[in-house]
Amino acid sequence: MALISPSRRLRRTPFSDGVEAAGVKGYTVYNHMLLPTVFRSVGEDYRHLKTAVQVWDVACERQVELRGPDAARLMQMLTPRDLRGMLAGQCFYVPMVDETGGMLNDPVAVKLAEDRWWISIADSDLLLWVKGIAYGYRLDVLIDEPDVSPLAVQGPKAEELMVRVFGEAIRAVRFFRFGWFGFQGHDLLIARSGYSKQGGFEIYVIGSEVGMPLWDALFAAGADLDVRAGCPNLIERIEGGLLSYGNDMTRENTPHECGLGRFCNVETAIGCIGRDALLRVSMEGPVRQIRAIEIPGDPVPPCDRIWPLTDGRGRRVGRVTSAAASPDFGGNVAIGMVRMTHWDEGTRLVVETPVGEREAVVRERFWL
């Protein structure tokens, strides 16, 4: 694969100096920002993530901030998930769709107060959508991208490391809840969340100048825990069924196709954009849906384009969009979208990879 050419447009993060010093070997670009993809090797990073603790530069999870009297109304317009029961201090995973029900992003909404929210976004310029809607509806709300950069601490020893830096109170933070914690005179928002199934936290670092001092403090406190720089791990996130916007779903797909129907309450999410389009699909169900796909045998190459799934007689029944060899489960783990005629557990399909046709088996559940 080729080199990535540096430019200001591919934004550095408050943690980039630390990432480089840790020997980052690969990047992707996410929200116009550098996101590390590998440090030692994807396989070695995977094993370490599952056994120790890693610090991840996920500053590319940019925040869209909504402030003002219409903030809550706008938030409910943006998602088919019913937000009425959501309290300040909670995080909600919220599919966001356009008027046709097509996915625009799958962010985490962070409710700071009734009139102040952050949307922690996946890879699309959701800010432009939110600003466009607010302008068109003349809402009384300020929308901006604040200087907030998430730093994730993930892995089975994450809580131990966090306690050392932020104190015992961190243990009381429940899953998808957040609290405020002090660090060198700064208030940081810390949630129990993250893009892995190994447990951990995301620290919303407010103010770029806090970035490297916090990075260094985490590494100093965790030396005996074998803390390392890490990043979202392709293998682990596929095993865990963590979808990636732009990879496993696009504007082409409804939340229901993505298996996110449980995060949609189209009956009660009054005023949400896309409600008309999703009402019927929420009753009838989608005709294709995300599935875990096993590809037995030798490792497949990186899935950098759609791999067609066929029924073995040449009829197209779906696609694979993420794949990786799995050390723990053998063969390759993959994520795909499969038509309902062929999405039952154990259905044997054929996947067309760049290295030829391979057997693919539909699974009911992901691996973790």
Place this chain on the structure above:
Amino acid sequence: MALISPSRRLRRTPFSDGVEAAGVKGYTVYNHMLLPTVFRSVGEDYRHLKTAVQVWDVACERQVELRGPDAARLMQMLTPRDLRGMLAGQCFYVPMVDETGGMLNDPVAVKLAEDRWWISIADSDLLLWVKGIAYGYRLDVLIDEPDVSPLAVQGPKAEELMVRVFGEAIRAVRFFRFGWFGFQGHDLLIARSGYSKQGGFEIYVIGSEVGMPLWDALFAAGADLDVRAGCPNLIERIEGGLLSYGNDMTRENTPHECGLGRFCNVETAIGCIGRDALLRVSMEGPVRQIRAIEIPGDPVPPCDRIWPLTDGRGRRVGRVTSAAASPDFGGNVAIGMVRMTHWDEGTRLVVETPVGEREAVVRERFWL
């Protein structure tokens, strides 16, 4: 610099097979799509671009298509440039701003018909802004990203190569005008335009399946012209003063700060978003503006972050955002934003680069 990790999210283009076969060495990511940055070396590519002809995969210049009775009204809402005199068959460079006058994109508008437009975008998800505005205003217009991928043919021998593939009629296409040309039974839109100062065309390839046949036809027809795969060249575009959205300007900047005031007609562009914010700046002028900056001496490293400009006594007066060593003009050519107190021709400043402080001289004009 690190490797770029392949994934479906970093979309391949209809020309990627050709780009890879030509030995691409570096990429950037632009509109969630791969954009080549170097083939032999940036310097060698530069010399070749100025003397021969290159074929560029600029499929990442995605199109936002507007169709319907409100298409023209929406287009005028999106830009402070007065579009009333624009005819079908013309291309207009149009700054697009938010309600505060901040740049959201600097695309080329392509008017296919009164009720059908393409916006050929720079690196931001402008589709989401356009869809949000159209939804908020309940406009009668369809907005989508069609399967259209620009392929640029640039360099002094570009016209000769294009004539061989599309015939003599191509010579009649004037600058920033377009015509329709046939290729193997497909109609392609061809404009005289492109992101270089060496002259040439952009072929809007409609239908991905036409991509590689067209690529191959151009190379077959131009073998004796030394046609090569190329890409927007960092050195040449700085010499020519071609700005890069995300590098030299962001949502922080007004068009007037970017030197794009001549593309704004805030008095007459009735209904455009950002009009109130820009009325005063269009009368008074901006307090800082884009300038060509010369950095004499040894080559500087790639400008991957803001380089502060100071007056030599520690006072911040601007920033450099793009820079490259120039074979033809010596030293380094650069683009920066400078406060009006220090923007006059010949003003000597200090630029803080990652390799230390360097002299910087403000220029009145770019090099080409």
